[in-house]
Amino acid sequence: MALIEISNLRKVFRMGDEVIHALDRASFTIEEGDFVSIVGPSGCGKSTLMNILGLLDSPDEGQYTLEGHPVQTLSDNQRAELRNQKIGFVFQTFNLLPRASALRNVEMPLVYSASYDRSFSPVKMREMALQALDRVGLSQRVAHKPNELSGGQRQRVAIARALVNRPKLVLADEPTGNLDSKSGQDILQLFERLNSEGVTVVMVTHDPKIAERARRVIAMLDGKITEDRRRAHS
Amino acid sequence: MPIREILVLALESFLANKLRSGLTMLGMIIGVGAVVLLVSIGNGARNYITSEFEGLGTNLISVQPGRTDKKTMGPPVGGAKEKLTLADVDALERQSLNLEAVTGVMFGSASVKVGDRTVNTSLLGSNEQLTVILNIRIQAGEFFSPEVESGRRVVVLGFNVARQLFDEENPIGKLVKINGSEHRVIGVTAKSGQSLGFNMDDLTFVPTRTAMRLFNDDRLFGIRARAKSRVSVDDAVAEITEILTHRHNGEEDFTVLTQYSMLQTMETILGMLTYVLGGIAMISMVVGGIGIMNIMLVSVTERTKEIGIRRAVGARQLDILKQFLAEAIALSLIGGSIGLLGSVSLTYLVYLAAPKFDMRAPVWIMIPAFGISALTGILFGVWPARKAARIETIDALRFE
Known part of the structure; x- marks a missing residue:
């Protein structure tokens, strides 16, 4: 069973008189354990696609099935639960809480998991958060606040937050966009490693060079999928 | 969460x-x-x-002339028609079984003068039983005895009044002028202090008839009485009402207040x-x-x-x-x-x-x-x- 299956997704935005087709009959499937990049120029609809895959937004038309379950009919609460349990987000601007330490930032999703699973004690949360920080190589920086960390470290905190609940799917939206090339390379290596450990990674980028790091590249233009190819193993 | x-x-x-x-x-x-x-x-x-x-005593009963309007609960309206007299007080004293003490009171202001000192005070006219009703203690001399009640020109000074007129000097036996007429001082009250914003030490006491003469009025300001005990207050009120109504030709043209009802x-x-x-x-x-x-x-x-x-x-x-x-x-x-x-x-x-x-x-x-x-x-x-x-x-x- 495919992890993600979308068919004929459509999403239209109106800006004044102009109608923008952010998604125009987009279809594909992503298997569990894959590393996929979605590439295209800005405004091609890749971010909209990402938001829909992450259950932050809904398509106007079309089907989206996550782990075999159609998501169109889900309530707001059920979507929140799926985001919490199955999906991890990594954003271009990190989106960390500025006043909270790295540890508190990583713990945050678990706080909401406690609503679904009563066994989440504060001690267990702390352990899981520390493990996640260790996984991204930041176990020495847990008490630092975001403004005390470098860009690359901040993004690693954000990745730890995405991983803390052991999601099936990690969605990354231009994860290297705000980083220097060295830090960007580190983050990409981290994604490759996580993928090799079994995490499904879907990464959106406008940079074809970065997109090439994925095992599969989906190219988009004006809301349509123009290319979908698997990179030959190098 | x-x-x-x-x-x-x-x-x-x-x-x-x-x-x-x-x-x-x-x-x-x-x-x-x-x-x-x-x-x-x-x-x-x-x-x-x-x-x-409560310091004044919950056994205290007041009778005021005039009927209280039961609808508005306003104060008694003292009309010229309705009056309480010394004969009413006598009747209560003779007939009541539940009263420990009773007196008619007169109340007004007066100037008390000795030599070149003048004190403007409140003048309270009563009989000898007032000491029981208001817990008045005497420091020097004595309060009125039943014999002087007749209307002799005697006066008991409140503690502060005595001080203001005589300083440390003993005032007993001295003559003071109340509104111009001479009265002999027979007693001074002990210091009692303020109570309800009203200071007993600032009062001047004269016998009821003396006060009537000073104010040129034969109507009493009111009647004050003390029930024998706290439990007999209600009986006393009923008794007073009955005796006075009978005396006033069946008309209840007065108001009986108890300390308790005022408190409430x-x-x-x-x-x-x-x-x-x-x-x-x-x-x-x-x-x-x-x-x-x-x-x-x-x-x-x-x-x-x-x-x-x-x-x-x-x-x-x-x-x-x-x-x-x-x-x-x-x-x-x-x-x-x-x-x-x-x-x-x-x-x-x-x-x-x-x-x-x-x-x-x-x-x-x-x-x-x-x-x-x-x-x-x-x-x-x-x-x-x-x-x-x-x-x-x-x-x-x-x-x-």
């Missing part, structure tokens, strides 16, 4: 904006403080007056006053609540991004609502507690400075003070919290 986590978040946000939180809380501090203070003052006034009344009226009025004061203070709670709502709305807007992040990682609308509501409640509860603590301490300080007027906050005030501040937090926190919960995640994430 576990309660513990909600509280931690509320506290974190509180500490992150100390100045703003402090200023917002000021509204609640003042609001709760005002409620507690005003209720305490009202309560203190009631306790003070109650104890003063007073308590009703003062109790009402306490509630009114408390109610006025509640307005400041509303103002405080609006302040909290205002800051919460600002906070929601400022933290739109945070709301987006939280929603993205799995917070439900309810979780966001709880978080912001908890913050509003925390603000108002902490503010309320400070206001409560401050105002209660203040009432204790006042008590230390002036123990006579005990306005220490009653213990029960904690319940409404906390309840109302929590309620204010909920009431004025719900709207901003709902607003926060309903922000679209995707818009919130884009918010800069």
